[in-house]
Amino acid sequence: MADQRDDGDAEGAGLTIVVIPTYDERASLPTVLHRLHEAVPDAHALVVDDDSPDGTGQLAAALAATDSRVHVLHRPAKSGLGAAYVAGFRWALQRGYDVVVEMDADGSHAPEDLPRILAALTDGPPGTAADVVLGSRYVPGGRVVNWARYREWISRGGNYYSRMALGVRIHDITGGFRAYRRDVLAGLDLSTVASQGYCFQVDLAWRSVRAGFTVVEVPITFTEREHGQSKMTSAIVLEALWRVTVWGVRRCASNLRRQSDTDSTSNATQPSQL
DSSP: OTTSOOSOOSTTSOSEEEEEEESSOTTTHHHHHHHHHHHOTTOEEEEEEOOOTTSHHHHHHHHHHHOTTEEEEEOSSOOOHHHHHHHHHHHHHHTTOSEEEEOOSSSOBOGGGHHHHHHTTTOSSTTOSOSEEEEESSSTTOEEESOOHHHHHHHHHHHHHHHHHHTOOOSOTTOOOEEEEHHHHHHSOGGGOOOOHHHHHHHHHHHHHHTTOOEEEEEOEEEOOSSSOOOOOHHHHHHHHHHHHHHHHHHHHHHHHHHHHHHHHHHHTSOOOO
């Protein structure tokens, strides 16, 4: 079971769980779980279902009954992607997982990319391995397949704006296929996370950077979903724009205060001129 550390490690990263939020994903979930366990057989999966009307939660429970690597967290109602992930993160931390992965249930994230994401957590000499690995569509080797042009423009524009506003060098800060070491999630104050949608991904990545964790990107292939409808709405886009703008203004104000304090200290230590 999930609280027994008897599965070995996944790709050398430690006991891994993939958190998969669902809302009406009955058609795609079995295939995604099958591909996940083909790619990383030792990984566990936690399906966080927001009381899907199409019975996704019941299907997930049936799959969990036949596979000890699959777990289900039933939530009473749809309350946003960010809240679903935070609930999944807490569940995973309470049960001692070493690595927590975010992945969509609609097939847009290829589980076959997960071994490279996990490998990036352990690559490099001691002390240089990553704490957070982001699957990136917008670094060399990354790509988008079958996505409407306007969706890609929105995504690329949002990433560029976030990069400029927040002063980070992350090319795909809105992407939702990523892996965290448990120390990262345990070290962030998840109770203060209120953002949803794309903004949730920006929020967590930026918190990780500010906390001093090492964040790297590896290329992935993102493929438009084959089943169901996208959950992206204008409200999600507007929330991201508003929150990132507020964070960016606060960052600039903080930098100006620090510069002012530095200048004041420097002036105070200068000898007086006659």
